[in-house]
Amino acid sequence: MNKRxxxxxxxxxxxxxxxxxxxxxxxxxxxxxxxxxxxxxxxxVLEQIHQMGGLELVMPSAFAETDCKVLSSSGRKVHDFxxxxxxxxxxxxxxxxxxxxxxxxxxxxxxxxxPTVRATQGDVIKMTLTIPxxxxxxHGNDMHASQMSSANFGAVQPGTSKAYCYIAESAxxxxxxxxxxxxxxxxxxxxxxxxxxxxxxxxxGYKKLMVEKTKVDAGKVSMDRKFYDANALEFQLQYNQLYLxxxxxxxxxxxxxxxxxxxxxxxxxxxxVPNGVHNLLLKGDMGENIFVAQPWNGLDLKQYxxxxxxxxxxxxxxxxxxxxxNEPVFFHIVGEILDRVTQGNRVQSAxxxxxxxxxxxxxxxxxxxxxxxxxxxxxxDYAAIYTGAATxxxxxxxxxxxPRLVExxxxxxPVPSYAYAxxxxxxxxxxxxxxxxxxxxxNVHGMYTDKVASEKQAKGAIPxxxxxxxxxxx
Ligand SMILES: [Cu+2]
Numbered sequence: 318m319n320k321r322x323x324x325x326x327x328x329x330x331x332x333x334x335x336x337x338x339x340x341x342x343x344x345x346x347x348x349x350x351x352x353x354x355x356x357x358x359x360x361x362v363l364e365q366i367h368q369m370g371g372l373e374l375v376m377p378s379a380f381a382e383t384d385c386k387v388l389s390s391s392g393r394k395v396h397d398f399x400x401x402x403x404x405x406x407x408x409x410x411x412x413x414x415x416x417x418x419x420x421x422x423x424x425x426x427x428x429x430x431x432p433t434v435r436a437t438q439g440d441v442i443k444m445t446l447t448i449p450x451x452x453x454x455x456h457g458n459d460m461h462a463s464q465m466s467s468a469n470f471g472a473v474q475p476g477t478s479k480a481y482c483y484i485a486e487s488a489x490x491x492x493x494x495x496x497x498x499x500x501x502x503x504x505x506x507x508x509x510x511x512x513x514x515x516x517x518x519x520x521x522g523y524k525k526l527m528v529e530k531t532k533v534d535a536g537k538v539s540m541d542r543k544f545y546d547a548n549a550l551e552f553q554l555q556y557n558q559l560y561l562x563x564x565x566x567x568x569x570x571x572x573x574x575x576x577x578x579x580x581x582x583x584x585x586x587x588x589x590v591p592n593g594v595h596n597l598l599l600k601g602d603m604g605e606n607i608f609v610a611q612p613w614n615g616l617d618l619k620q621y622x623x624x625x626x627x628x629x630x631x632x633x634x635x636x637x638x639x640x641x642x643n644e645p646v647f648f649h650i651v652g653e654i655l656d657r658v659t660q661g662n663r664v665q666s667a668x669x670x671x672x673x674x675x676x677x678x679x680x681x682x683x684x685x686x687x688x689x690x691x692x693x694x695x696x697x698d699y700a701a702i703y704t705g706a707a708t709x710x711x712x713x714x715x716x717x718x719x720p721r722l723v724e725x726x727x728x729x730x731p732v733p734s735y736a737y738a739x740x741x742x743x744x745x746x747x748x749x750x751x752x753x754x755x756x757x758x759x760n761v762h763g764m765y766t767d768k769v770a771s772e773k774q775a776k777g778a779i780p781x782x783x784x785x786x787x788x789x790x791x
Pocket of ligand 1: 402423455456457495496497498506507511
């Protein structure tokens with residue numbers, strides 16, 4: 318038997334074994350064609366497998382039920398996930414109200430990243446993509462949680478809508494993205510903003526978190542494991558790059574050379590660093606910067622001014638992280654250990670310093686911020702940090718603001734994090750799942766069109782640019 322035939326035989330054997338072992342998982346109609354018997358395989362069958370594309374046999378799309386009618390009445394919860402494909406101009410770094418600097422963005426529903434859909438393993442997601450009449454180009458959609466090829470879905474033309482349904486069978490964080498116009502220009506559409514995530518919670522919920530510490534008893538050091546309930550304060554952090562010309566157009570040549578102009582987290586470079594509000598709170602002066610890089614600094618920048626992420630000490634925090642970009646993300650939090658890293662529904666690491674995400678790879682990081690302080694989550698690649706991958710978490714009350722905030726009447730009593738006074742940025746807060754601790758407040762922040770920003774505000778997110786100047790001086 319030559320090497321090629323031998324490999325095909327192996328594939329065929331795996332298929333037969335798989336069908337035998339896991340046959341009960343699939344209904345008869347989902348396994349197409351004749352059943353295979355390894356002992357009776359002959360060259361003709363092997364040739365048939367070859368003709369079918371070999372590995373094609375085990376492609377999940379061969380088994381997936383995608384009929385929305387069938388899935389809607391299957392007894393599973395259905396998530397109606399509606400997206401619109403819209404090209405808009407959005408601000409780029411260096412933008413100010415006085416001298417607008419915009420780039421040609423492409424969005425799902427007027428925001429970058431697109432809305433997050435959150436389901437529980439086994440739920441059905443019905444994704445409907447609408448392209449408004451007048452939109453310059455067709456768009457597509459590829460949800461990695463679906464185990465379906467976007468080629469089946471195809472392009473949705475301006476003025477039309479199209480939907481597909483799937484069962485979210487695997488737990489984890491999954492990318493979705495525009496698939497271009499039947500895959501053409503996909504790079505431009507994705508790198509201009511057409512991406513987002515699906516969070517699929519495990520059907521039995523998340524596990525409690527173990528954090529390993531040590532203790533000393535009578536001069537002897539021993540383990541002191543601390544356990545935290547599965548419920549956590551949750552954030553989403555989505556990494557990508559922008560490849561822009563000075564005029565704000567997509568630069569494919571720069572992309573091929575891996576010369577990005579910006580690294581973005583949730584659509585903005587330096588999205589989560591201090592701004593004028595924080596200068597005011599800490600220094601009493603809007604103009605006195607407290608951080609090395611504050612490029613989105615003015616109250617006039619509204620939803621685009623950078624914001625900080627606030628957590629409590631001794632609180633279980635869960636991060637949904639996705640790398641949408643062309644460069645690796647070496648995810649690291651300066652001053653912290655990643656207490657647990659999960660991919661899919663499998664723990665990959667515990668007590669690790671940095672975790673690597675390749676392109677189109679996601680993870681869930683569970684951790685506890687032990688001490689009051691500021692912690693920078695970075696892509697530990699200096700080119701990425703200096704082009705935008707710096708995200709500052711503030712844990713507890715490291716600046717001793719509580720007494721001043723109480724005195725000024727901003728809060729009634731000391732609070733365990735500034736989120737109670739200022740809220741957490743709306744674009745970093747995912748929809749709630751079964752083990753979610755509700756954020757005490759949310760502020761309007763994100764690479765949003767003004768329309769999306771107003772919708773967030775109407776739903777209760779705080780416009781800090783309006784509110785902070787009205788606060789009594791502290
Ligand atoms: Cu598109």
